[in-house]
Amino acid sequence: MLVHGLAIATAAATYLLILIGGLVHGTGSSLACPDWPTCYGTMMPVMQGGVAVEHSHRLAAGTVVILTLTLAALMTVSRDAGHRPLRRVAWLAVGLVFAQALLGGITVLLRLPTVVSTLHTATSLLFFSTVLYLAVRSRPVRSSSAGEGAPRPTAPIEAEGVAARRHALAANGALVAAVGVFFQMVLGGLVRHSGAALACLDVPLCRGSLWPTEAHPTVLVQALHRLGAIAVAALVLFSAIASLRAAARRPGLIALALAGPILVVVQVWLGLRAVTSFLDLATVETHLAVATALLASQIGLALASLPAPRREAVVHPWPRAVADLIQLAKPRITGLVIATFSGGLWLAPGHLPRWRMVTTLIGTTLIVGAANALNMLIERDVDGLMERTRHRPLVEGRLPPAAALVFGTVLAAAAIPLLLLAGNALTGILGTLAFVAYVAIYTPMKRTSPAALFVGAVPGALPPLMGWTAVTGQIDAGALALFGILFLWQIPHFLAIALYRSDDYGRAGFEILPLVVGEKRTRFVIVAFSALLMAISLLLGPLHVAGPLYTTVAALLGVGFLVWGLAGLREAANRLWARSLFFASLGYLTLLFAALIIDRTLA
Numbered sequence: 001m002l003v004h005g006l007a008i009a010t011a012a013a014t015y016l017l018i019l020i021g022g023l024v025h026g027t028g029s030s031l032a033c034p035d036w037p038t039c040y041g042t043m044m045p046v047m048q049g050g051v052a053v054e055h056s057h058r059l060a061a062g063t064v065v066i067l068t069l070t071l072a073a074l075m076t077v078s079r080d081a082g083h084r085p086l087r088r089v090a091w092l093a094v095g096l097v098f099a100q101a102l103l104g105g106i107t108v109l110l111r112l113p114t115v116v117s118t119l120h121t122a123t124s125l126l127f128f129s130t131v132l133y134l135a136v137r138s139r140p141v142r143s144s145s146a147g148e149g150a151p152r153p154t155a156p157i158e159a160e161g162v163a164a165r166r167h168a169l170a171a172n173g174a175l176v177a178a179v180g181v182f183f184q185m186v187l188g189g190l191v192r193h194s195g196a197a198l199a200c201l202d203v204p205l206c207r208g209s210l211w212p213t214e215a216h217p218t219v220l221v222q223a224l225h226r227l228g229a230i231a232v233a234a235l236v237l238f239s240a241i242a243s244l245r246a247a248a249r250r251p252g253l254i255a256l257a258l259a260g261p262i263l264v265v266v267q268v269w270l271g272l273r274a275v276t277s278f279l280d281l282a283t284v285e286t287h288l289a290v291a292t293a294l295l296a297s298q299i300g301l302a303l304a305s306l307p308a309p310r311r312e313a314v315v316h317p318w319p320r321a322v323a324d325l326i327q328l329a330k331p332r333i334t335g336l337v338i339a340t341f342s343g344g345l346w347l348a349p350g351h352l353p354r355w356r357m358v359t360t361l362i363g364t365t366l367i368v369g370a371a372n373a374l375n376m377l378i379e380r381d382v383d384g385l386m387e388r389t390r391h392r393p394l395v396e397g398r399l400p401p402a403a404a405l406v407f408g409t410v411l412a413a414a415a416i417p418l419l420l421l422a423g424n425a426l427t428g429i430l431g432t433l434a435f436v437a438y439v440a441i442y443t444p445m446k447r448t449s450p451a452a453l454f455v456g457a458v459p460g461a462l463p464p465l466m467g468w469t470a471v472t473g474q475i476d477a478g479a480l481a482l483f484g485i486l487f488l489w490q491i492p493h494f495l496a497i498a499l500y501r502s503d504d505y506g507r508a509g510f511e512i513l514p515l516v517v518g519e520k521r522t523r524f525v526i527v528a529f530s531a532l533l534m535a536i537s538l539l540l541g542p543l544h545v546a547g548p549l550y551t552t553v554a555a556l557l558g559v560g561f562l563v564w565g566l567a568g569l570r571e572a573a574n575r576l577w578a579r580s581l582f583f584a585s586l587g588y589l590t591l592l593f594a595a596l597i598i599d600r601t602l603a
């Protein structure tokens, strides 16, 4: 009980600390103490004006550090088995609070650089989420509340299944909404610290448009914060509906579920008022208070529906967990996407400043990683049935599904703003389209139709197009030809794998072409798409994207690949041929892009 009480006190103190932090900025007191950690060389300066606000923030931070250290120490020595799985999280909180204090010091010493100040905001929210988790999870288990959050043991089996599904949807919905609110708040911090708060003075549009073109970056930051509010509103509404369906007459949960949408409406109103009142202090302070309460409500909802960590749960070492997270992002596929995206960047006519090049590349890497992680989450049931995938982290239980959900959502929530801000609206929209098509259409469709292959090839072919649009801001013939090459190439490439792994896919229940229309027809499809691939690869010459060197190599490679495909029409062609075609497809694409780059370099 002592530990639980202390955890609640730490979470409440952190909430207050965040609000005092908001006051420091809102009253313009951030640099009232020019030094750090002391204020004018003393721990007890004269408490008046800005010094009183800034130094109160430091004293409150000191209290939170002491509370957090005590909490971690008590959890470590506690004999309560329920505290065992929380120890690591408690020490993570200690790490975060020290990082937070350090960032606070750096931001003062460096005179409030935007990046450090925004990181300070982000870390404070991560820390708050961590202590909130500890406060909720350290609650002593009463026998009457055992099994709360899970379907009642006396319910009929069918009703139990329905209840379990509702709980899972509520937990997932709230987790995704919490991540969405977190990123919207970090973006709010960026609005504040980059001086973007009054970058557009009209509401609700920003300079008369949802996404003003050719505008100063601060205008885009402000516009993105407003667009983010729409996404957050949708996520919180979904989370509320899912939680209400799972609440089963639990008044606390119903109240928490209803609080979400109400807080969003208030928050949006406060945001609009912050602009029209030219940053009235009470309004911006309440905007911060409501945002933090909204974050807490979504974390609370998620924890109410997620099963508590098992007391006897195996704790995997950190490096292994990090390696597993990286595996979720499918690094090899992500690497290929980076290569094709870079190809688009390189080939597009025009010039992109280096920092924007790097940032859009990071954005693309993150969005692909996000799509892959969520794909693994959705397919974890069937991955266990296939030889190729049965050692994946979620299948072997090395990571919980919630970790994959949060990881995928965090990557996507970081990637989309990056693509929009560093690239442009078109590149951001294409990235979002690729993500949605892969996760929400292609992944479920694989189980019902072989046509999923053609849907999945669209997000696979978008990265070079995105590289191109990041430079030019528009889709033209050259960009479409690059998209076409990647789209058509994936068909023989995947069908080759499907042919030699058809047993594996069949076991998992995937509707792949060889199992639906037969191997012979699949081989004809391979030949048809290889011929189309050759034709479109030769278009880059006439479109002035490449010169004669590339065209010659593309023609030779195209003929070679087509002949290889045609060899599959022989009766004698077996799985060995399919495997060789798969490797040939990899060689084909690598050499084609190499020729393109050499041709371009020599031109």
Ligand code: HEM
Binding pocket: 021, 022, 025, 026, 121, 181, 184, 185, 186, 187, 188, 189, 191, 192, 193, 196, 197, 198, 203, 225, 226, 228, 229, 232, 233, 264, 267, 268, 269, 270, 271, 272, 274, 275, 279, 284, 287, 288, 291, 294
């Ligand atoms: C659910 C939606 C929203 C959330 C969670 C949210 C959250 C935040 C947060 C956490 C901050 C930073 C406060 C700080 O660092 O002290 C912020 C700043 C800001 N937000 Fe929002 N916000 C939302 C919607 C909006 C909307 C719709 C607008 C409308 C224009 C808006 C306008 C602003 C402005 C102008 C600032 C800067 C205030 C300043 O410089 O003091 N927000 N927001």
